[in-house]
Amino acid sequence: MKKLALVAAGTTAVALLAGACSSGDEPSSSAGPGSSAAPAPSSGTLTVFAAASLTESFTALGKQFEAAHPGVKVSFDFEGSSSLVQKLDNGAKADVFASADEKNMTKAVDGGVIDGQPTVFATNKLAIAVAKGNPKGIKSFADLAGDGLTVVVCAPQVPCGSATEKVEKSTGTTLKPASEEKDVKQVLTKVQSGDADAGLVYVTDATSASGKVDKVDFPESAGAVNNYPIASVKDAPQAALAKQFTDFVLGAQGKAELTKVGFGTAR
Known part of the structure; x- marks a missing residue:
């Protein structure tokens, strides 16, 4: 009889302990409202692959993110979106990918290197970069097809190059670029250095790059906006x-x- 009483007491204690450790049927790992089941580490390196055109904005955001997450270092690889997709396809390790167009992001998704559904966070459109003071008097996209000008563009597989081709087709203007660059920063560098008009x-x-180049806007760029x-x-x-940085x-x-x-805001 004494033995049965001890068993009953032990069973009751186990039941009470189980009830105290759970809320419902599952044990809770939440530290409070809004916390995740897998909290971000307090230190480590977050690797972000981002389109070259995001260099200034993401560098600033990286510093802000580091300030809000002491012990975390944000490392960026800024290149043309097509080059970054190729790196991911080849097995390069990264945590976040930000593309300058949906076409290259779709390639990454189709290649099985993206986790979840991508989200559009900004928009961008083309402009013409010219030397300070615009010595060649360039006022329109059509002017770029004129004789005696050295014009550089992005390669067709790069988002800024794809956008350039769209404008050419919509306006019936055919450019004869001196070079096709791997990313938009290389185009900008050639204008800044005087290698291109x-x-x-x-x-x-x-x-x-204000102060280093002048900007010439043209209305046809509205027909080639990149998400x-x-x-x-x-x-x-x-x-x-990666989830925290994306958010x-x-x-x-x-x-x-x-x-x-x-940058324009996402629709």
Whole structure:
């Protein structure tokens, strides 16, 4: 009889302990409202692959993210979106990918290197970068087809190059570029150095380089607006941090930094 009483008492204690450790049927790992089941680490390196045109904005956002996450380092690889997709396809390790167009993001998704659904966070359009003072008097997209001008553009597989081709087709203007560059920053560099009279870049690049080049806007650029999507990379080494950084870019601080240099807001 005494033995049965001990068993009953033990069973009751186990039941009470189980009830105290659970809320419903499952044990809770939440530290409070809004926390995730897998909290981001307090230290480590977050690797972000981002389109070259995001250099200034994302560099600033990276510093803000580091300030909000002491111990975390944000490392960027800024290149043409097509080059970054190729790197991911070849097995390069990254946590976040931000593309300058949906076409290259779709390639990454189809290649199985993206985790989840990409989200468009900004838009961008072309502008003409010219030397300070615009010595060649370039006023329109059609002027770029004139004789005696050295014009540089992005390669067709690069988002800014694809946008350039769209404008050429819509306007019936055929450019004869001196070179086709791997990313928009290389185009900008050639204009800054004097190796080119003009270059097709994004509004944001010309704005960021204010004081080094002049910007010539043209209305036809509205027909070739690029959407910029962002997503976590599949099997990201820092998956939790990748989610937090993506949310940061999509949030108020991200929008403020992006619009500062001329990015449009996502629809």
